[in-house]
Amino acid sequence: MKLLRTIALALVPAAVAAAERPDWAFPPVGVTGTPRQPDTGELKRVPGSTRTYTQSQIDSFNDPPDWFPDEHPSVPAIVAHGRGSQVRACISCHLSTGMGHPENSRLAGAPAGYLARQLADFKSGARKGSANMVTFAEAMTSDEMKIAADYFAALPIKHWTRVIEADAVPKSYFLRTRRMPLPTGGTESISSRIIEIPEDPERVELRDPNSGFIAYAPRGSLAMGQLLVATGGDGKTIACTICHGPTLKGLGEVPGVAGQSPMNIARQLHLFATGERAGTWAVLMKSVVEKLTNDDIVAISAFVGSLEP
8 A cells, every 4th residue: 555655646747937946857755656576586688688687786876787798898897897885886777888878868979178177066066966986086186087078078979868748648657766557557647758678678777878768748748948049048047058059969169958858858947947966067958948847848858858969
């Protein structure tokens, strides 16, 4: 009964303004979902890999799986293994490809200077919104930050998320920090939300770096988002293309956002609006987000996420 109540709370849609917390983009505090079953020692695989790992190895924070070691550059120790209990391996969340999941960020292909600056902002406390990243960054040295930033900056970006406009979406809930489809199935109205779930939940739970996500958005979101992104919507915001480039693939030290997780984009817009994401250059986003409503954030996030990275 407790699990059903937890899932039910996670299914309640939210229609909020930008100044309020968009619950659909943030995992509820304290909600963990179904506990992991005890590890039986079974060796697990993902398609195309010759490697095998037990579930305990897959879940490891300091020795996470690297299913395709020949498909990326050699992974530095701080990225592959972290440093004890102080710093988790970067690839345990962001994967060896740097593509990450909706509950974190895509790091692949971002400017190294930008990535190092974000770590420094976490370390100083200027950037909040992720307690784990604050803790890890506080423990990292400047050299470790540079090594990690250089690794992820050198990785290619790939198409990772399909954006689909829909009236109804699969019922879902938060399992730990990740939104997952409800095991019993069913659909519900999308309301004014983006619902982003794995293409293949089992493969994502195995940290398969080749299994991406589907982001559902309300009908009309892409057209509305394109207008806001390209023109600013008659003073509602500032055209994203001014800083992020004409194709939103980045400009100089400003990172590309095209093809980024819509759920993560929405979360970052909210954090900029509340000031929880501050630090160097963050002030440039303040005027971008201050007038945005929840519907605006949904539209912008869906359109940007739908673009080829």
